[in-house]
Amino acid sequence: RWASRQRMLRRTGALSDSMVDELDELGFVWDPLMHAWEQRLEELEAFAAENGHASPPVDYAQSPGLPAWVARQRVLHKRGELLSARREALEQLGFEFDPSSAKWEQ
Structure with a gap:
């Protein structure tokens, strides 16, 4: 309080x-909400640096909440509700907003 x-x-x-x-x-x-978002972004950055992509598996044990956070960012983006600064930060990691389409195009 x-x-x-x-x-x-x-x-x-x-x-x-x-x-x-x-x-x-x-x-x-x-701003606790911004701080929490930035912490998750840092976790995703570490994952991407280690794995070469920014799509953690659903059962990612090192950060169990990260896959759900990633999914939430995709939902927000699809709805047009993801802040542009956040979208840009994710894009810098090579984040796939629609992984199904990305796989199809490959």
Whole structure:
């Protein structure tokens, strides 16, 4: 609750610059959803570096939540709901938004 309050105070401009700076120095996460997305992207980057592609198998034991996250990014992209910055970050990894079509074209 305390962290949520700090975020709200910052959004409304009620948190002093010095407090913002102190929290930044501690590595405070201002946007937990963005932070979680970026962590998954880092996991996918590590997977891609190790495997040469960005499509982890459904039973990927090193990060069990990663395949579901990948699937969710594909759904969001298909619906047109994936933020362009996120789409671009995934594209830089060679991410296949439609793996079935990619296999067919090969």
